[in-house]
Amino acid sequence: MQAAVTELPEPQLRALADHYDAAVAAKRRRLALGGVILIAAIGAAAWMGEVDPKKFAENFWRFPSYFISITPKLSLSTLWADLADWFWGIKRWTGLLLDTILIAYVGTLLGALAGFALCFLASANLVRSRTLVFVTRRFLEFCRTVPDIVFALLFVLAFGLGPLPGVLAIAIHTAGALGKLFAEVVENIDDKPLEGVVSSGGDWFEMVRFAVVPQVLSNFVSYALLRFEINVRGAAVMGFVGAGGIGQDLIEAVRKFYYSDVSAILLLIIVTVMMIDYFTEGVRRRLIGQERR
Numbered sequence: 001m002q003a004a005v006t007e008l009p010e011p012q013l014r015a016l017a018d019h020y021d022a023a024v025a026a027k028r029r030r031l032a033l034g035g036v037i038l039i040a041a042i043g044a045a046a047w048m049g050e051v052d053p054k055k056f057a058e059n060f061w062r063f064p065s066y067f068i069s070i071t072p073k074l075s076l077s078t079l080w081a082d083l084a085d086w087f088w089g090i091k092r093w094t095g096l097l098l099d100t101i102l103i104a105y106v107g108t109l110l111g112a113l114a115g116f117a118l119c120f121l122a123s124a125n126l127v128r129s130r131t132l133v134f135v136t137r138r139f140l141e142f143c144r145t146v147p148d149i150v151f152a153l154l155f156v157l158a159f160g161l162g163p164l165p166g167v168l169a170i171a172i173h174t175a176g177a178l179g180k181l182f183a184e185v186v187e188n189i190d191d192k193p194l195e196g197v198v199s200s201g202g203d204w205f206e207m208v209r210f211a212v213v214p215q216v217l218s219n220f221v222s223y224a225l226l227r228f229e230i231n232v233r234g235a236a237v238m239g240f241v242g243a244g245g246i247g248q249d250l251i252e253a254v255r256k257f258y259y260s261d262v263s264a265i266l267l268l269i270i271v272t273v274m275m276i277d278y279f280t281e282g283v284r285r286r287l288i289g290q291e292r293r
Contacts, residue, residue, distance in 0.1 A: 085260075097269070103244055106167050107170025107174060108228045111170065115177070119178075119182030120186060125189075141176065148169045156243055165243040170238075182223065186216055189212060218287045229276055232273055233269075
């Protein structure tokens with residue numbers, strides 16, 4: 001038996017329809033206002049950046065032309081000789097790539113440890129002092145707001161050329177980035193284990209150790225691996241300011257117009273980053289899968 005359909009009175013239907021129309025109109029006004037602000041921001045950015053569409057169109061051909069220039073000339077009949085000539089510095093470049101990976105690894109490790117230590121102080125659900133939470137979050141913002149290459153340049157001036165400035169720069173920037181991500185994970189945990197540890201007499205450190213860390217550890221490792229991928233690419237650029245790694249040879253080849261060397265080094269960097277991305281992606285998926293079980 002079908003239930004009877006009850007119709008609302010006409011005045012009530014009209015009031016609901018008017019309310020709906022008003023809500024739709026308000027949403028459209030907000031969208032229009034947002035679009036105007038966006039267009040104004042783009043125009044202001046273009047004006048401040050001295051964007052010249054005509055100049056861009058006239059010189060756009062230089063971009064593909066450069067990639068054509070760095071493409072090596074390979075012939076099937078002399079392929080091995082051409083490849084040997086293209087990768088003439090493979091031994092040196094491989095060593096510099098290893099330095100780059102180690103710079104990224106050590107910097108990521110130090111930054112992840114610092115972010116791990118600070119994230120709990122930046123979590124509002126663990127710390128009652130609003131001042132401590134505010135100060136910790138602002139410190140993490142400072143660490144991740146300043147570009148890592150700027151930190152690297154400052155450390156090069158302080159400590160000289162070499163991998164140390166790159167490690168320190170990556171560590172500071174990673175601490176700020178991972179500290180924020182870790183804190184957001186901590187603030188979204190289940191509070192029941194926390195209440196259980198506290199009610200059984202545990203102090204703050206025991207609450208973090210036994211109630212918080214087991215819930216967030218897999219996510220922490222996943223974020224740290226993702227950051228390691230980013231830092232490998234960043235470490236390759238650190239050499240531009242003398243902070244070690246393969247970037248030093250890359251910027252030298254670019255400046256001296258050694259086209260074949262540029263393409264060879266870029267190809268080595270791309271292949272290395274792809275391999276690291278593939279490996280860390282598999283580890284992250286496994287960690288997330290184990291957590292869901």
